[in-house]
Amino acid sequence: MFRKVLVANRGEIAVRVMRACEELNVGTVAIYSEADKDSGHVRYADEAYNVGPARAADSYLDHEAVIEAARKADADAIHPGYGFLAENAEFARKVEETEGITWIGPESDAMESLGEKTKARTIMDDAGVPIVPGTTEPVTEPEAVKEFGEEHGYPIAIKAEGGGGGRGMKVVWDESEVEDQLESAIREGEAYFDNPSVYLERYLEQPRHIEVQILADEHGNVRHLGERDCSLQRRHQKVIEEGPSAALTDELREKIGEAAREGVAAADYTNAGTVEFLVEEDPDRDGPLGPDANFYFLEVNTRIQVEHTVTEEITGYDIVKRQIRIAAGEELDFDQDDVEIDGHAMEFRINAENAAEDFAPATGGMLETYDPPGGIGVRLDDALRQGDDLVTDYDSMIAKLVVWGEGRDECIERSLRALREYEIEGIPTIIPFHRLMLTDEEFVESTHTTKYLDEEMDTSRIEEAQAQWGGKTESSAADDEDVVEREFTVEVNGKRFEVELEERGAPAIPTGGDGGGAQAASPPQPAGDSSGGGSAVEADGETIDAEMQGTILGVEVDVGDEVDAGDVLVVLEAMKMENDIVASRGGTVSEIAVEEGESVDMGDTLVVLE
Structure with a gap:
């Protein structure tokens, strides 16, 4: 070990x-x-x-x-x-x-072959695992996308080789969108995954998202730990995950699990991984989907998944400890027949987002109150504590609430209780949204698909839930509280360390300034322009400002360009999502205040229109 x-x-x-x-x-x-x-x-x-x-x-x-x-x-x-x-x-x-x-983790060669989607599709196809019609070689030219559309029809999914969770994926609904969406998918793949390669798939319009948890050791043993249903998604981002799936019969469940095992074994894969599938939903079904339902390989996630907790709760296996033991050379000590599914579990991603405002991520704040739930069947995976400031430079997820019940009905009831207990003040979260979904007929009946939230659900219900259960989201802490930095040199066991301490509300440090008066020490300033993202704006006109902190992925206009309302001016990456900043009205670009690769804060001016 x-x-x-x-x-x-x-x-x-x-x-x-x-x-x-x-x-x-x-x-x-x-x-x-x-x-x-x-x-x-x-x-x-x-x-x-x-x-x-x-x-x-x-x-x-x-x-x-x-x-x-x-x-x-x-x-x-x-x-x-x-x-x-x-x-x-x-x-x-x-x-x-x-x-x-x-x-x-898995060996780098296996990660490369399964992590790149086109190679993974080829491996799975050779192993007899059903795959969605698509390309097995990277696509670089719009003509290839158009030819694929002529053969298989629209819509088409353009996917980044290194992508996942909807990042680096663009949907082309007709031929007129090919050039823009191909360019955007390539750009996203390069920006997020350092890999501009993309491939094509037929886009399934009403699928369920089913994934199988795999463990494989260095001694040739491959086991699956059942499936998770991750069909409740927003913009291809999972929101609530559960296991086992209420939409599958045992026969279909076994077919999908065995397909996952066979595909992973063919790739000589070791450690933990997840094989994801799309299952075509039958809108007229009466009861769970049977063994004749169509299912297709989607991708392999060559890592631990966010939602691995669901599988841990229904199988009793600690997947992370298994990862560590496998990497240390240990052999799996259980057979496939030993894996039993006990009860039902759901995971709720507690994101710092306002669901009523199109799930806009929080731009800052402090956890004035953080009081998580407890009790039987309730698990919290988190890192924040009361009084912590929200870090907005990365993903918006701050915690995961995982709930277990003897059956799905009890799991839903217990989840509602836990969500009511979960008290967070100072930042917005999607807890109200989760409470709403647990009373939503489509979700409760498990007839929802991956398109339900984006295309079918009445968004006014989300706004009502946020208003009713949203709680306090603005921090009352004084933003202008004095912060004094003190530097010390300490020695431990003969080794010297430079230590910086921050003291909030502390008195100013006396310095030997002119005239002998005490002066507050200025905090160190960063090199270069200390004003943050966005340069000073000189031109008159309407300013287009950043609505959130992020990084400029691309500037789509030049000074002097004529633009119409809705035209894309700047592409801003925030919370790992690509956001198009558009013109609110027509005009002429008189000034561009940012450039590609620059970091900006909320409120920074990006473009000026006359």
């Missing part, structure tokens, strides 16, 4: 992995960006190392910085969690090639 594991992630998943390490008597190491220096995963770890500034590309995604932190800490293994570098085969290979450090 390992001595010390560095967790190359943040937030609740970092704490989740560290807890598994603690139970295995393994030391834990956190990494953090400057934005995360006070975050919960840093508090929980045995030791922590700064790997760079807030921008993920300069910290959590910096291969060398993460590996160097592992060296400094003398860690002998790295666990990537999910997101960031978890499915980056290049990083996994670098860890494998680093003497004395083990990668806790």
